[in-house]
Amino acid sequence: MSQAKYVTALNLTLPERSELPEDIQKYFAKCDEKLGMLPNVLYAYSCDIEQLRTFSRFYNVLMFGESGLSTLEREMIAVAVSSQNHCFYCLTAHGASVREYSGDPALGELMVMNFRAADLSPRQRAMLEFASKMTTASYAIGEADRQALRDVGFTDKDIWDIANVAGFYNMTNRVASATNMQPNAEYHAKNR
Numbered sequence: 001m002s003q004a005k006y007v008t009a010l011n012l013t014l015p016e017r018s019e020l021p022e023d024i025q026k027y028f029a030k031c032d033e034k035l036g037m038l039p040n041v042l043y044a045y046s047c048d049i050e051q052l053r054t055f056s057r058f059y060n061v062l063m064f065g066e067s068g069l070s071t072l073e074r075e076m077i078a079v080a081v082s083s084q085n086h087c088f089y090c091l092t093a094h095g096a097s098v099r100e101y102s103g104d105p106a107l108g109e110l111m112v113m114n115f116r117a118a119d120l121s122p123r124q125r126a127m128l129e130f131a132s133k134m135t136t137a138s139y140a141i142g143e144a145d146r147q148a149l150r151d152v153g154f155t156d157k158d159i160w161d162i163a164n165v166a167g168f169y170n171m172t173n174r175v176a177s178a179t180n181m182q183p184n185a186e187y188h189a190k191n192r
Contacts, residue, residue: 006182063165078169080135081169082094088182099191
């Protein structure tokens with residue numbers, strides 16, 4: 001099976017890393033250094049360099065940029081949304097990240113299966129209920145939903161960030177599922 005087949009069910013033309021622009025080669029090397037691998041989603045996006053640059057920049061700003069949300073909270077949103085969407089790739093990758101940032105392997109598993117079964121703070125629970133509703137019935141979100149977030153201490157900027165992280169993962173879940181994108185095998189054993 002070719003590497004491209006392993007990444008997605010599509011027959012994409014994926015360049016060799018040595019053929020990529022210098023900035024992308026450096027970014028992929030940084031992934032290797034920090035993660036011990038190149039996530040398959042990035043390899044898949046290398047079929048279109050401008051999409052890869054846009055995707056990577058937006059991901060990094062959403063997940064690691066300035067925010068009232070912790071990195072763990074953003075990863076929890078990714079998993080809650082991915083659980084609603086049954087996205088194997090994102091559940092595997094971001095479940096590993098929840099295990100890493102929380103230091104709690106059981107929390108990562110609970111988040112993947114059903115965040116409502118986890119021992120969460122009222123703040124985290126409200127955030128995930130909002131992200132879940134946004135995933136399944138975004139048209140039904142109203143002021144009471146936003147106020148519920150304010151009531152547990154989120155600012156309006158935090159609500160903006162929650163909505164953007166949830167929206168991003170709703171998009172990536174759909175792309176991953178539509179293309180049968182496969183997670184890197186390394187994710188399965190990480191942070192257990």
